[in-house]
Amino acid sequence: MKSLNDYKETDLIGYGPVMDVWNVNGTRILRNQQEIWHSGLNEHKVVSGSDYNIMNNKVEAQVAKWTEKWDEVCEKKEIQDAKNASTEEANRRTAEAERALAELNSILLYALDVNDIVNWDLLKNRDTYKVPYPQNPLPPNYYIYPQAPDRNSLEFKVNLKLFEKVLKSKKEKAVTKAESNFKSAYDEWSISCEEIQRENEIIEKKYKKEMLEFTNKVAAWNDQKDKFLKNQNEFNQKIDDLKTRYIMADASAILEHCEIVLNSSVLPYMFKKDFELEYNPDSKILIIDYVLPSIEYFPRNKEVKYIATRNELKVLYRDDAFMEKLFDDTTYKLILRILHEEFEADVINAIDAISFNGWVNSLNRATGKREDACIVSIQVNKDKFTAIELRHVDPKACFKNLKGVGSSKLAGITPINPILTISKSDKRFVESHNVTNTFDDSTNLAAIPWEEFEHLVREIFEAEFCSNGGEVKVTQASRDGGVDAIAFDPDPIRGGKIVIQAKRYTNTVGVSAVRDLFGTVINEGATKGILVTTADYGPDAYEFAKNKPITLLNGGHLLHLMKNQGHKARIDLKEAKELNLGNSRSC
Numbered sequence: 001m002k003s004l005n006d007y008k009e010t011d012l013i014g015y016g017p018v019m020d021v022w023n024v025n026g027t028r029i030l031r032n033q034q035e036i037w038h039s040g041l042n043e044h045k046v047v048s049g050s051d052y053n054i055m056n057n058k059v060e061a062q063v064a065k066w067t068e069k070w071d072e073v074c075e076k077k078e079i080q081d082a083k084n085a086s087t088e089e090a091n092r093r094t095a096e097a098e099r100a101l102a103e104l105n106s107i108l109l110y111a112l113d114v115n116d117i118v119n120w121d122l123l124k125n126r127d128t129y130k131v132p133y134p135q136n137p138l139p140p141n142y143y144i145y146p147q148a149p150d151r152n153s154l155e156f157k158v159n160l161k162l163f164e165k166v167l168k169s170k171k172e173k174a175v176t177k178a179e180s181n182f183k184s185a186y187d188e189w190s191i192s193c194e195e196i197q198r199e200n201e202i203i204e205k206k207y208k209k210e211m212l213e214f215t216n217k218v219a220a221w222n223d224q225k226d227k228f229l230k231n232q233n234e235f236n237q238k239i240d241d242l243k244t245r246y247i248m249a250d251a252s253a254i255l256e257h258c259e260i261v262l263n264s265s266v267l268p269y270m271f272k273k274d275f276e277l278e279y280n281p282d283s284k285i286l287i288i289d290y291v292l293p294s295i296e297y298f299p300r301n302k303e304v305k306y307i308a309t310r311n312e313l314k315v316l317y318r319d320d321a322f323m324e325k326l327f328d329d330t331t332y333k334l335i336l337r338i339l340h341e342e343f344e345a346d347v348i349n350a351i352d353a354i355s356f357n358g359w360v361n362s363l364n365r366a367t368g369k370r371e372d373a374c375i376v377s378i379q380v381n382k383d384k385f386t387a388i389e390l391r392h393v394d395p396k397a398c399f400k401n402l403k404g405v406g407s408s409k410l411a412g413i414t415p416i417n418p419i420l421t422i423s424k425s426d427k428r429f430v431e432s433h434n435v436t437n438t439f440d441d442s443t444n445l446a447a448i449p450w451e452e453f454e455h456l457v458r459e460i461f462e463a464e465f466c467s468n469g470g471e472v473k474v475t476q477a478s479r480d481g482g483v484d485a486i487a488f489d490p491d492p493i494r495g496g497k498i499v500i501q502a503k504r505y506t507n508t509v510g511v512s513a514v515r516d517l518f519g520t521v522i523n524e525g526a527t528k529g530i531l532v533t534t535a536d537y538g539p540d541a542y543e544f545a546k547n548k549p550i551t552l553l554n555g556g557h558l559l560h561l562m563k564n565q566g567h568k569a570r571i572d573l574k575e576a577k578e579l580n581l582g583n584s585r586s587c
Contacts (some may be wrong), residue, residue: 006351012040012070013063018052034059041073050143086306088452090313093304097259100299103268104326108333108340111265112390116344119258120243124236129225134217137210140203143196156182247348251281254350258286261345262338270297271334282508283538284352285379286342287420292334292358292375295327295411303419313392331376331410332360332395340390343382353539355379355420358406362413373415378404380541419542421556445569446506446555446576447533453504458485459533460558461500461563496527503533506576511540518548534571 014037023030032055033048047062049055149156156178245253251523258277267273274291300323305314318326358376363369380402388398399406407414445453465487485500501517504510514531521529528549536554546551555562555571563568 004445088307090304097301108337111337116341140207142200201585255279285353286351289357292360294362328410330398353381357418376406377418379419444572450504457502498528500530505533505535506573509537514541
């Protein structure tokens with residue numbers, strides 16, 4: 001639709017014919033008049049004058065008035081259109097901000113209405129081959145040969161008049177002329193046929209070339225289609241194989257299945273789905289290290305207003321308190337959502353518990369550098385979590401009730417120690433390490449004699465506590481009520497007597513070992529107990545340790561402590577099991 005300014009004056013102003021107005025007797029012209037109108041202003045007028053020039057001047061004056069008035073109308077319309085456009089833009093951006101907020105607020109409830117069970121068929125590639133079939137060349141349009149001249153046709157027949165029949169010379173001349181006419185026609189026909197033959201040969205050659213190109217294109221099209229279908233079948237076969245391996249509880253398939261679940265989750269734009277997963281088939285624990293969006297990426301716009309007096313858009317922002325609460329609430333909802341999605345999708349009951357660590361990459365204002373910090377961590381048993389009515393919980397209260405760890409205000413980006421960390425065995429367990437003079441760089445900590453492992457643990461903690469002014473007293477091997485070392489930390493707040501126990505295990509450490517350590521802590525009058533193993537702990541062990549002065553360190557933690565002290569080692573549980581070491585002894 002045209003705007004007002006799209007119309008030219010010539011489009012809007014109309015002129016009727018100039019009329020002569022006569023007196024009653026029709027003997028004298030009284031005046032000239034002309035009808036004019038302006039369709040944009042919807043105005044109409046009849047202008048008259050005692051002669052043509054006077055009338056024409058009046059017409060031009062009226063047109064000038066209408067033009068000026070129309071310019072004012074257009075200017076006002078432009079201003080109003082700009083106001084309307086700015087108002088619409090303000091409303092659009094406000095609605096967009098409200099939608100973004102509503103999307104974050106419903107991030108948990110939305111997931112509860114979605115079936116998170118993996119639909120293997122939907123993962124398959126069902127696309128058809130969309131490349132069009134090559135176009136078949138049109139049949140050649142050959143030139144048609146003309147009909148050959150007929151010697152017996154009337155055109156070449158000798159028609160003799162009576163006197164020509166009598167005179168021999170006249171007869172011969174007529175016959176010769178007819179013969180000459182036929183020969184000329186025949187020669188012309190022959191030349192035309194030769195030209196047509198040459199043109200048709202060119203057409204035939206071009207058609208054969210086009211057909212050859214078409215044949216090659218069809219062959220290439222069929223090859224590409226076969227490759228497409230082959231790749232599609234191979235991809236779909238991999239989905240079937242993955243499904244089969246998953247149903248058979250293959251550890252790698254379970255891990256890939258968990259990744260599919262997280263990647264299939266529909267989240268707001270600020271969530272990049274950046275995560276790492278690890279699955280322990282012995283303990284049936286899934287560890288999720290998830291990168292949370294920094295608060296700076298959350299929608300801060302509250303409302304956009306158009307200020308007519310200043311002809312500008314003004315953005316109203318949400319205050320810091322609101323943003324911090326939004327960040328905290330969204331984080332708690334996201335954690336519960338991810339736990340819900342993974343547990344709901346776990347149709348083969350491969351996961352007994354999930355350990356979730358939420359990481360944020362944020363700006364450290366003290367150093368001016370961006371840093372990664374774990375700000376929230378939780379470990380939950382499946383049975384306990386699935387019994388919760390997520391539609392009716394307060395996300396933060398639910399998180400705290402499940403013994404999740406995090407500061408009171410997550411937006412403060414206060415780093416915490418994850419409850420359970422990913423071991424990253426691909427990088428650590430296979431490297432060559434120099435630990436002590438008694439170890440070479442092929443030593444597998446899970447396969448060394450239990451006495452050496454016990455001594456290693458003592459050395460590690462001796463270096464750890466002594467660096468802070470503490471003292472470590474080493475007990476004789478496994479003869480002090482299950483205590484392998486006693487550390488004395490002088491810190492007045494977190495310090496005290498700490499008992500340390502080491503278990504060089506290749507299988508999951510059960511809850512009974514943690515109960516025993518807790519009893520030892522009480523008997524020793526210690527403030528804390530530390531249990532170290534080369535393997536990992538079961539969900540019940542972690543559950544029992546919650547809210548108790550007990551720290552559980554698995555193989556990954558042990559390697560991390562050694563790395564901090566400048567040592568390196570490796571842990572290969574599979575290799576140790578093949579040596580039939582098993583859980584041979586509580587060190």
